[in-house]
Amino acid sequence: MTTQQDSASRAILEGTVVRSTGSWYSVLPDGKDEIVESRARGRFRLQQEEIPETNPLAVGDRVSILMGDDGTGFITDIHPRRNQLSRRAAGRKVGKEHVIAANVDAALCVQATFLPKFNAGFVDRFLVMAEAYHLDAGLIINKVDLLDDEPKAQEAIMFWKDLYEELGYSVLMTSAISGMGVQELGDALSGKTSVVSGPSGVGKTSLLNAIEPELNLTTGEVSEKTQKGKHTTTFATLHQIAGGFVVDTPGIREYGVWDMDPEELGGYFVEFRPFIGHCRFPDCTHDHEPGCAITEAVDEDQISAERYASYLNILASLRDGVKDVGR
Numbered sequence: 001m002t003t004q005q006d007s008a009s010r011a012i013l014e015g016t017v018v019r020s021t022g023s024w025y026s027v028l029p030d031g032k033d034e035i036v037e038s039r040a041r042g043r044f045r046l047q048q049e050e051i052p053e054t055n056p057l058a059v060g061d062r063v064s065i066l067m068g069d070d071g072t073g074f075i076t077d078i079h080p081r082r083n084q085l086s087r088r089a090a091g092r093k094v095g096k097e098h099v100i101a102a103n104v105d106a107a108l109c110v111q112a113t114f115l116p117k118f119n120a121g122f123v124d125r126f127l128v129m130a131e132a133y134h135l136d137a138g139l140i141i142n143k144v145d146l147l148d149d150e151p152k153a154q155e156a157i158m159f160w161k162d163l164y165e166e167l168g169y170s171v172l173m174t175s176a177i178s179g180m181g182v183q184e185l186g187d188a189l190s191g192k193t194s195v196v197s198g199p200s201g202v203g204k205t206s207l208l209n210a211i212e213p214e215l216n217l218t219t220g221e222v223s224e225k226t227q228k229g230k231h232t233t234t235f236a237t238l239h240q241i242a243g244g245f246v247v248d249t250p251g252i253r254e255y256g257v258w259d260m261d262p263e264e265l266g267g268y269f270v271e272f273r274p275f276i277g278h279c280r281f282p283d284c285t286h287d288h289e290p291g292c293a294i295t296e297a298v299d300e301d302q303i304s305a306e307r308y309a310s311y312l313n314i315l316a317s318l319r320d321g322v323k324d325v326g327r
């Protein structure tokens with residue numbers, strides 16, 4: 001820094017990083033509407049982090065910025081993170097990781113009633129991710145308007161709604177077309193940073209636009225396709241919605257929880273937890289092992305066959321080293 005600058009006379013603001021290009025950071029100062037484009041020192045590193053990261057600052061990071069005369073900011077301080085979502089194994093495995101977002105509170109999975117069909121396998125992978133990161137998780141079932149005069153589809157959807165609610169997850173039925181549940185979704189997003197994921201075409205963008213029309217996000221297939229082509233250099237964006245932030249990221253396969261040990265997986269299925277530790281073998285993967293308390297619970301309908309099938313699918317993908325999950 002140049003020594004002539006009189007930094008003492010300048011304003012220091014606190015705010016949240018909402019966008020990053022790797023060299024410039026868009027910072028939203030607390031209580032303000034105007035983004036301040038900010039820079040950080042080239043070799044800026046988080047003091048409290050031990051795992052090397054490809055990006056020192058991520059969306060969701062809380063920072064202090066020193067305002068310059070030209071209206072740009074200079075990041076002087078990054079506040080300790082409550083948590084971080086990243087692309088590599090969070091926690092035990094040390095290696096380079098790319099932080100997708102910091103200080104995330106909640107995770108919402110969006111599915112459609114149909115078009116595209118409700119994808120329980122996606123939901124279960126999403127919930128595993130949310131549990132692994134200790135995020136509050138919920139399910140949004142959109143396109144409820146399509147259920148009118150479709151009693152069979154309605155029945156199927158009510159099955160899933162009941163199942164996930166019984167597990168303790170909140171389930172919200174919405175329609176971006178009729179407006180049903182849109183206000184409630186806005187309330188759920190308020191005052192928090194949430195990850196919103198779901199298969200392409202379920203209506204994520206439509207719902208966010210319905211809550212906050214000024215957002216003017218692009219709906220349809222095109223933007224999704226270009227996102228899929230991008231790689232680890234993509235930076236997430238935080239959208240300001242309903243007094244909260246929504247993390248815009250490509251998909252759940254991106255979250256680095258998919259190289260966990262197979263024995264760990266069962267703990268991320270909430271209804272398995274009471275039975276874990278009661279299997280004959282301490283490292284039971286609840287697959288084929290004799291004396292397994294989980295398979296017994298499935299046989300006794302204490303764990304749903306659908307959730308157990310999802311568990312086995314995810315287990316198989318962990319064993320195969322398949323990282324391309326979440327489609």
Ligand SMILES: Nc1nc2c(ncn2[C@@H]2O[C@H](COP(=O)(O)OP(=O)(O)O)[C@@H](O)[C@H]2O)c(=O)[nH]1
Pocket residue numbers: 142143144145146174175176177178198199200201202203204205206207218219220221224
């Ligand atoms: N019938 C119906 N169509 C919807 C609803 N929400 C979104 N769509 C349509 O579904 C398509 C995909 O929506 P989009 O928001 O781009 O989905 P995204 O890929 O999840 O972001 C668009 O043609 C939307 O108009 C809904 O609640 N009901």
Ligand SMILES: [Mg+2]
Pocket residue numbers: 204205206218219220223224
């Ligand atoms: Mg979209």
Ligand SMILES: [Zn+2]
Pocket residue numbers: 279280284285286287289291292293294295
């Ligand atoms: Zn077992």
